[in-house]
Every structure is written in C-alpha cells, then in structure tokens.
Amino acid sequence: MTVIMGAQELSEFLGREFPQVAGDFAIEEVGDRRIRVRLVVGERHLRPGGTVSGPSIFALADVAIYLALLAMIGPEALAVTTNCAIDFMRKPAANTDLIAECRLLKLGRVLAIGDVLIYSDGAPEPVARASLTYSIPPK
C-alpha cells in the first residue's frame, strides 16, 4: 500500500492538532503500514527513580498507531481509540527515550488494528507490548 503522509507531514499534523503533546514525539521512520516513533523523555514522563510512567508508555503506543494509521489514510483527526491491551514487561531504563516499533495489522473501512513493541532506546528487549483498535469515522 502507498504511504500518503510522510514523517514531515505527520509531524506537522500532530503539531497543529495536538499542540499539547506534539513536542513529546519524534517520528523516526514511516513505511507501508509501519512506523517508528520516539518518546522524547522529559521530567513530566518520569516516576521517582527516573522510570518512564505507565501513562507515558500508553501515550506513546496510542500516538504511534494513530500516526501509522494516518500515514495510510490521510489526516483524520477524528479517528478514535476504541480499545487497547498493553503488557508492561520490563522496567524502562532511567532517563532514556522510548522507541515504539509499530505495524498496522488490519486497515479496514471502519476499524484499524495495530500492534507495537516499545523499547528503551538502545536496549534489545522490549519494555512493553500493546495492541490497539481505532475506529475510523465515515467520510
């Protein structure tokens, strides 16, 4: 399938539609139903000990699949998450960015499903795994 929004366009879209959080995320690579997104870790993402919080990991998973979807269908600000299953598997490295490796498994007319592995930058084993469903509004 053809990618219709690249990293630059996705990044601009995020900055325009979600200005509160756009600075947290850097889009590293976009491909056919695949994306890699970085959480640029700052003070507000951390728990005592310097570990990235669960809600920040969730936010990364959510935005990564949203962007993977937009890359394929274009700017649909109204696509909404309907479901997420997430496993927290390892403690993230302290004060380290997270990397989400995401793929779309289904891109239907009304539902899209993707999964994502999340790594502390540079670490070989994932800290979390998530799968999410997005509902796509009718045109």
Added chain:
Amino acid sequence: MTVIMGAQELSEFLGREFPQVAGDFAIEEVGDRRIRVRLVVGERHLRPGGTVSGPSIFALADVAIYLALLAMIGPEALAVTTNCAIDFMRKPAANTDLIAECRLLKLGRVLAIGDVLIYSDGAPEPVARASLTYSIPPK
C-alpha cells in the same frame, strides 16, 4: 476482608511516593476491595475541545486499582502493573472530572486483578472500562 489503609492514609501515601501526580487524584470512598477515585481534571489532561485524553483516562484506571490494592495489603510502592485492557466507549464530557468506580476481583499472593468503570462526573453511562493486573513483590 479488612481495609488496612483508608482514604486519608492512601492520599498521604500517594503524595509521598508519587508527588508529580498526587494532586490529580482525590480518593472519595474506600471499602472492602472497592474504591472510588476522582480525576481532578486540569488543563494538562485535556485534548482540543476540552475532552480528557486517553492517557489521562488510563492513568486514572491504573491509580484507582493500585490504591484499591494498597487499601487491602498496605503500602507496597513496588507493586507494578503488568497488564491493562481498556475500552474507550464514549467521549467524556468537556471540562468535567472523571470518576473511577473500581473493584478488586482477585487478590492473590503474587497477582491482583481489578476492574474499573470510568464516568464523567454526573453522567449515567461510563466513558471507559478497564481491567488491570498488578504483580505484588514478595515480602
């Protein structure tokens, strides 16, 4: 079963261990394997349009079950979320607190499982549903 930490003690624990987020949450009622927790919605929880963000809803579900667990087993800062399944069912009301109604379904030696319904304050139908597993460290 006996509640061993009440609303006041849970609130102090949260303030001490998680000072970054403690102000977001108000513990409204604690019972036997049950708790009601309020997300005091502020600017940082909102998306454009005034809707509470997905990560903020996740954070409320997560903290509510954590506190329901601590109420029964005492202050275990090290209990960690291992898994969450969450359904986003309705758009939250704009600029309105969220209320989590939580119950523990299992309180084992190593795992605890709870579920939670989340409402916009005053609304009859839930905006989200979540179930979470916590891993309890050995004493």
Added chain:
Amino acid sequence: MTVIMGAQELSEFLGREFPQVAGDFAIEEVGDRRIRVRLVVGERHLRPGGTVSGPSIFALADVAIYLALLAMIGPEALAVTTNCAIDFMRKPAANTDLIAECRLLKLGRVLAIGDVLIYSDGAPEPVARASLTYSIPPK
C-alpha cells in the same frame, strides 16, 4: 431499553444458527442489557482433573455477550467478535457448570461492548472475567 428477544427466542435462535454448540448453553435470565448464561459442562469441556478448559470459558464469555446483544437488537447472526480481553483468576471447580453474568456497557450503531464475570455454579468468587467487542453489520 426494551428487550426484544427473551430467553426462549434466544435459545431457538442459537439452536437454529449454531446447532453444534447450542446444547452447551442454557439461558437462565434475560434483562435490559443483562443476561445470565449457563455452560452445561460435559466431558468435551474438561481438562485432566475435571477442570473446565480455557477455550470453553472463552466460548461461554463470547456466547453470553452475543446473546445479550441479540436480546436488545434482534437476530443478527452476522454480528462478529472483534476483540476479547480475558483474565483467568481461579481454577474452576471440577465437573461443575459455569455461570456467566453479563452486561452490555455500550450498544452503539456499529460497536457493542460487554463484560462478563464467570463463576463455578454456587461459588462466590469468579473464575474469570472478560470484556468483548462485537461489530454490528449495517442493516
């Protein structure tokens, strides 16, 4: 909301559309977005030791929410499960029927979401918890 198929009609529907499994399930009570369904445990549902198998527990959760949905929207054989999150919390009692207590949490135009607690008949604590999403085909 009004129940438009009662226990008798749901049971006939199940026998007609899913003859392979209809005999496994007894519909005990139907209400507004609520249903109670019994898994009549037989040899084929058991694992060594007489415990009901995971797939049989899944099947009960799935059929219970499907029937809760049909009770409200009428006979839609084509509604399909899109998602299930299930927690296995306790070992079921040996050679004992299972009871599913189910409620619909959302009944939208295209998606329905329900959750269910599953008990060994007569036991106070649930053996499993599940939440499922059904996709409803356009008329």
Added chain:
Amino acid sequence: MTVIMGAQELSEFLGREFPQVAGDFAIEEVGDRRIRVRLVVGERHLRPGGTVSGPSIFALADVAIYLALLAMIGPEALAVTTNCAIDFMRKPAANTDLIAECRLLKLGRVLAIGDVLIYSDGAPEPVARASLTYSIPPK
C-alpha cells in the same frame, strides 16, 4: 537461549498431558522463543459456512504460547494462562488449517508473555492476533 524441548518432545508431552486435544495440533517448527503450530481443522472447529470458530482460534493461540514456553523451560504442565487479549481481524478461509506464528516476548521467573499471529494456511494476512500471559509455578 537454548531450546530444551523440540517438536517431537513437545508433541509427546501434549499427547500425554492433554490427550483430548493433542490431535488437533501439529508442531511445525521450534526455535529460540519462537514456535509455529498448526490447527488441523476438523468438523468440531467449524461454524456454519465452514469458518473456524472463535474458541478454536483462542485454543490455538493458547496452546502455541504454552508450547513456546515449555520449549524453553521444560515440561511444566502446571503453567497456567492468566490473561489473554485477542483481536479477530478477518474471517478465516473455509475448511482450511490455521497456522500460529508465536514468539515469547518475556520469560521471567514467575510470568511469561508471548504474542501470536494466526493465519489461514497460505493466506498473507492474519485472521487474528493474540497476546497471552502465563503464570509459572515455583519449582
């Protein structure tokens, strides 16, 4: 990591411990934290129209991750599923075996987590995706 049970030993274990279902599954390939398992589809797995049922897909996901775990830790009949999140994404091909491609994402002391993609044999797009947690009993 070293595989300590190969396809032959896993198959014998399944036949010995789970004789009711062992004939349903063929272990096609075992590797380091990876396994491929076939559901040999028979009449009892089908719904009207020849489609493999949801509980049969669940059963395949469950057994595949169980076997991937045993391949790494040895014969632990008592490891139990504590959690499963499953997405049903496409209708399986009629009267066609299913193939589960499974990997272990975490192999801890007390918990193991794996995910699996399930395909109709020969089809390029998965019919389902699942992630499961297994609890490993203390030795």
